[in-house]
Amino acid sequence: MIKKYAVSVCALLICAASCAKIPEKVQSPSLKIDIETRDGAEVYSVRFSGGIANENSSTALGDVKGSVVIRDPGSKKDVFSIPYRIDMILPFSMGIIDAEKICSKTEVEPLIGLFNINAEEMARNKGSEGIFVEEDRISLAVDSYLKHDINTLLQGKINEKNK
Amino acid sequence: MKRINDKALYLYSGLVALVLAAIVAAPSFYSILIVEPGVEMLLSSTENVSADYKEAYMIIRTPHIFGKYEHFDPEGISVKNSMVYFDRMIYTGQDLVPEHRQYLEVVLDRRKKASRLGRYTSLFLLSVTAIASLCYIFEKRRSGEQD
Numbered sequence: 268m269i270k271k272y273a274v275s276v277c278a279l280l281i282c283a284a285s286c287a288k289i290p291e292k293v294q295s296p297s298l299k300i301d302i303e304t305r306d307g308a309e310v311y312s313v314r315f316s317g318g319i320a321n322e323n324s325s326t327a328l329g330d331v332k333g334s335v336v337i338r339d340p341g342s343k344k345d346v347f348s349i350p351y352r353i354d355m356i357l358p359f360s361m362g363i364i365d366a367e368k369i370c371s372k373t374e375v376e377p378l379i380g381l382f383n384i385n386a387e388e389m390a391r392n393k394g395s396e397g398i399f400v401e402e403d404r405i406s407l408a409v410d411s412y413l414k415h416d417i418n419t420l421l422q423g424k425i426n427e428k429n430k
Numbered sequence: 431m432k433r434i435n436d437k438a439l440y441l442y443s444g445l446v447a448l449v450l451a452a453i454v455a456a457p458s459f460y461s462i463l464i465v466e467p468g469v470e471m472l473l474s475s476t477e478n479v480s481a482d483y484k485e486a487y488m489i490i491r492t493p494h495i496f497g498k499y500e501h502f503d504p505e506g507i508s509v510k511n512s513m514v515y516f517d518r519m520i521y522t523g524q525d526l527v528p529e530h531r532q533y534l535e536v537v538l539d540r541r542k543k544a545s546r547l548g549r550y551t552s553l554f555l556l557s558v559t560a561i562a563s564l565c566y567i568f569e570k571r572r573s574g575e576q577d
Contacts (some may be wrong), residue, residue, distance in 0.1 A: 324499040325499070326493075360517070421521060
């Protein structure tokens with residue numbers, strides 16, 4: 268009985284020690300919509316920028332892939348999503364998301380409605396102004412990432428440089 | 431009423447405190463006697479500064495058991511900022527220069543404080559052992575007189 272308990276406690280401790288904290292929210296999120304003409308057709312370029320923090324002290328997160336989802340807080344429906352990829356986020360550092368998505372007018376319309384953008388003014392200026400996205404209108408999805416022990420990672424970089 | 435066997439109580443509490451003191455003292459004195467002088471020697475380097483500073487940083491990047499790089503009070507923010515900076519410098523392959531020494535010493539200082547905490551804790555536990563031993567001897571003599 269005691270042996271079983273000890274094994275369970277050890278397994279839990281090992282699991283807790285090996286778990287990395289995954290970023291859950293985007294900091295300073297903003298987006299901008301630009302109207303461009305590509306191959307004679309009018310397209311909308313949605314550019315999103317924000318930061319995600321790696322709060323781990325000794326784990327670097329590599330090849331972080333996922334998507335930022337803009338949602339309507341009223342209906343709780345997702346209105347737009349934009350995929351991102353970050354090469355490496357070192358411990359206690361901020362990974363910068365700078366993602367762009369080219370889409371059609373129908374895809375962008377829910378965004379225009381959600382942020383009360385004046386469509387005529389946007390058409391005149393060939394784009395919107397930068398829009399700050401409130402916390403209740405955004406969610407972050409992390410689909411995949413690689414965990415790197417910071418000591419191993421940095422030692423590898425030192426060895427690489429010494430070659 | 432049955433009298434509690436105080437001798438056994440003093441003996442075992444003293445032994446437990448002694449074992450704990452040894453457990454706490456081992457990493458602290460290893461750090462004080464081996465790790466910290468080694469890092470200081472690397473930081474006093476005048477030739478091959480970048481490589482020596484990087485080696486020193488890699489040693490102190492592994493935290494002391496009593497000074498994990500996880501919970502930072504306002505005083506510890508400088509340690510956190512220094513680590514963010516040096517992680518980035520080494521990851522991007524940049525050289526470290528003599529001006530970086532003071533910031534590496536900030537990180538080393540956290541390790542020294544952790545060692546000091548371990549040393550004082552083990553001293554406290556040793557004093558508990560000493561008190562328990564004295565009580566044990568006193569109790570043993572008293573029970574000898576009563577017999």
